[in-house]
Amino acid sequence: MALSKENVEKRMEVFAEACRRQGVKATHQRMEIYRELARTEEHPDAETLYGRVRKRIPSISLDTVYRALRLFEERGVISRVGSTRERTRFDANTTRHHHFVCTRCGLVGDFYCAELDHFPPPAEVGAMGRVDSVYVELRGFCRTCQQKRRKAG
Amino acid sequence: MALSKENVEKRMEVFAEACRRQGVKATHQRMEIYRELARTEEHPDAETLYGRVRKRIPSISLDTVYRALRLFEERGVISRVGSTRERTRFDANTTRHHHFVCTRCGLVGDFYCAELDHFPPPAEVGAMGRVDSVYVELRGFCRTCQQKRRKAG
DNA sequence: GTCGCTGCAAATTATTTGCAGCGTA
């Protein structure tokens, strides 16, 4: 589950370069937080990373971990698993369907697509487990937000 | 954005039937909460539903709305948009990829699939807006959890 | 009468923020 040392180092370099380019300080804390995330494939949460980073920097605080992760995400250096954590939204439509989500205003639209429903998972997924359902989220700008942006820009 | 009266009534019947079958009381509050969700296509959150249901049942409390939604979801009468709201998990892998998620233990695995990356969105999505990215989550049971279940069941 | 459902208030959990000190450019 852990990446090879070379791969981690490669990611560290990309990270350092991104910091330089974006004018973000690659502090000791941030480096360690990023490294800990880059080392693993288990998609850890903030608390888990905190626990691991603390082994190397015992004085680090959980807030710093949260702050760093948010910063990294904003800069596109890391990403989060799944949706962009707002409040939970519900849907009475229980027929098989997928969602279009506007990343600007949060609008959610349903759409149907048999091809996606029956999409055969790649072989590598078969090794992970058995797939029961396919959830697809298409993300972009809704019509309204596109117009707003056009006017604004 | 609102469903036709007939469609809402159809959903109400399905709901009532599901309650009967599953031994869940279809109380006044629950009916109104479900109806309010069934009426709309905007995928509202708990607070929004609370605000609307309160017009009909002014004394209802937000907790009841939360409780009802959770119950409905457990019984498969409704679903939630996006991921199953645990803590946010992060990923240092910024190459284009998708996720397999074990719904039992939460394991997340990466996989790559060019076909999904380039999947042409159906025409109905084009009417909603412009798609910038595709997020696919395959949900199921990981190997380990499959074995555990086999032994247990 | 029993038992589940509800409203109220308080608790929990994840995450964010204000502030003051510190280190580095």
Next chain:
DNA sequence: TACGCTGCAAATAATTTGCAGCGAC
């Protein structure tokens, strides 16, 4: 010196839970 970064503690915000009364079967 100036400014961003950090740790600490407190604040938020969403959601859950304990409890007691009420109502339906």
